[in-house]
Amino acid sequence: MVDLEPENKRLDNQLKRFWELEALGFVDKEDFGHDQFKEIVAFKHGRYEVSLPWKDPYVTLPDNLELGMRRLKNLLKQLKQNPELLKAYDTVIRDQLDRKCGSSGESTE
Template sequence: MTIKSFSDIESLGILEQKDVVLNQFHQHVSFESRRYIVSLSWRDHCLSLPTNYDLSLPRLKGLLKQLRRSPDLLKKYDSIIHQQLHEGIVVPVSDSEEPSSKLHYLPHHTIVRYYKTTTKLRIIDNTSIAKEDQDVLKFLWIKDLINEKTELIECKFTCVVFGITPCTYLLNATIAEHLKCHAHTHCHVTEKKKQSIYVDDIVTGVNSTEEALEFYKKSKDMFKLGGFNVRKFLRIAMKFRV
């Protein structure tokens, strides 16, 4: 028995599990309205989730108590949720909706990152999520910031939420799917991306400033086709500015 064959036997269960998850992804992934739609990856023994409502409600009360000490931060937090509602990232839950067999509420909190040049305030909770999975991505918020006894509102995410367990996998699988779909038209870019991508970062290099600029433009164009925004390019050559 060779070392390779022994290694294959040792990892047999892991490889089979990966194949199942990957097959599940390929069965449900689709591309509509200039963005990918995926389903959450479910383990067989986790199909029945607790609603988590009894945890989410006191967490919300604690969050509001914290945010009300900084009114500007509270307004900013609320404006982000309303912006997500406007953009369709989040949708309100209607009383007329049919009850789902899978229901789960996500506690949420804020992280303020003053050093960031992009998003200084982030809500921890942009691929779309299949409708049948959206009911496990619900969260609680309030209708009126001023009134401490205000009515609660329920919302749910229509996109994959940063921080949930399958988030990184779904991102990687979706990017791999996108690279495969455009390999025939952007072969040089897709091959380079496949060899140098880590989660949502790419570390690679080219031989000249001209090649770097061309690679940057082609990467932007290719990922834009899938609804992705490639940004934060760093360069060593001082002549290359984007």
Template sequence: TFDTCPIDLELKSFNGDHSAKITAFTTNRVTGSMSAFDWNQCIYQWPHLKHIQFPHIAQRPVVDVLIGADCADLHCAIAEVRGRPGEPIARLTPLGWTCVGNPGLNRRTTPQTNFASTYFVRDQYEIEKLNETIKRFWEIDDAMVVKTGDLRETNIIKYEDKLAMKTVENTVRFADNLYRVGIPWKDEKLVLPDNYDMALRRLANTEKRLKKSPDVATAYNEILSQYIEKGYIRKVPKDEHFKSKSYLPHFPVVRPDKETTSRRD
């Protein structure tokens, strides 16, 4: 392992015509023991390379920067000069001339292999936090397969689910190779607010609209008379008392565009 950090730097071609800003990671030796090769030493060995102006290598032939594939535009070939098959290929890139291929058929070269592994080490607190998140995820995922008694003690399920589970525990029966379980009906009575004033205002507004439409008022009166005859509605005496009272405003719905059911109540 080795220490590394990201840095921002700017690369320029030798003639200064092109520059590019990149982000790189620092290391002691980019390519290990592999050194840079000066193509000017063998340009006369290949006729097609004689007029190529390769950059001169410094006295310290060490690779300082390795440009990766994330900077693909810097590897793009603006022009290429080729020889016969198997000979090196000169390539003009935005940063200048370079060459790819075997530097010389008569040159003895020692094969070199470099292998680099990069590991990103994060803060220990972040790793522990991630482990805790994954642990909680699996605990919630596995909660539905634990025993009923254990599940009831957790805060994962809702209050309504706990009531349903209690109904199952109290009513479950096994007979004739079948399980019978009671339906978890809601036993809480819904308390509706006393909306007498609101319903009275709605009734007054309905009466005003019916006075402006006599045909609708006549049809509406006929429907209410049918409700009384069928026992759907009745007049509530003043001395009849209820623990809770809630009023449902009644009004006609007129649809002139409907031929069969132009009015609904």
């Protein structure tokens, strides 16, 4: 014979916790995603229109200039010690500039 009492008690506790959380206003992430979906999808003129899913709220990226400058200085030190690698870097960068894949920036210092 199997004793279902502990299992029933566990399920009762889970159900009780669920109703407590719902009463506090907590929303399941899946429900939240469904609500967002309903906000960005609209059926107009026989077609569905969907807006782009932007992150909300807008997150400002941290300033990484100092980190970038340190990496550049370390790379330049390596390239000075290896002229062949320096030539390979130079060739790739010039090719990218010729193809308008980038631009030479002005110094911020």
